[in-house]
Amino acid sequence: MRQPGTVVPRRLVRLAPWDMAAFALGLFLVIAAVMRPAHTLVAEALGAGTGAGDLLQLAGVATVLANATNNLPTYLALEPFAAEPARAAALLVAVNVGPVVLIWGSLANLLWRDRCRVRGLEVSSRRFALEGLLVMPTAVAAGVLAVALAVAAR
Template sequence: MCVSILLVEPAVAASVAALLCVAVIAMRRRSTLAEIEIPWRSLAITSVLFVTMALVHGSAVLRPALGSLGDAPAWTLTAAGALVANGLNNLPAYLALEPAAHGETDRVLALLVGVNVASGITWWGSVATLLWRDRLRRAGVRIRWGTHLRLTGLATLVTTLAAAGVLELVSR
């Protein structure tokens, strides 16, 4: 079973940490605040995905899929996480599929491999990739879809299979 070390919701902890960072910057070098570039586009996309997943969970649309994943082998969670993350984004994908892990460590880890390691195939597959692409765009660097797939596709496949294989070996 997974145990959270946080006493508060992660969003609350992250918000407090962000506000503390801004406060420290304001106290130490106020002029730097004007230089901070907030990736509004990525933030908006991620927010919409989170709201969408909250609505989907509330409607119980996922209940049949989660039921079938609940009895499936752990590697199935890796595959499902990879598909949903690359289709939507890794954070809402995790939230959508986490109930199927039943809090079992090997299943949660298998899901995390799927939504984090395997999410690099599409630009929108992970928040990190969205932020990376936004920074490149701001710097005037354009990456074509084919180039992205060549650079990340094979690496994503190999690392996902390796991580899933290790999890399968250690969970026996």
């Protein structure tokens, strides 16, 4: 007889969200394939500076891409364009706070919705998007402006 709290590897394997892992892997592959030919276009869209406007531009593009695809592959695709610490911080704000409009924008969103469904709570993608649109612009802008203020204060 097993002790309470004993870890059973087969049970852990069954509990893993394999469908979401496959989805995320597919997104990484798509982003990698798209980024190669679009490198110059992406660089122009992201800008290059560290002023407040430049950081907001970077965050805006990253937020849109994270919502359209997913935050993890978006971060990896855009990280080379955010070499300076301020740009990296703005990118992190965008890909972590921004993807709250489309349910697939973040694996956390997908896991959250899955757990809600398991417990009998259905949240529509439309409602999720509408409520996300209410908070996302202010949250991303506030985070990025905090980064810009920290840079200006140095």
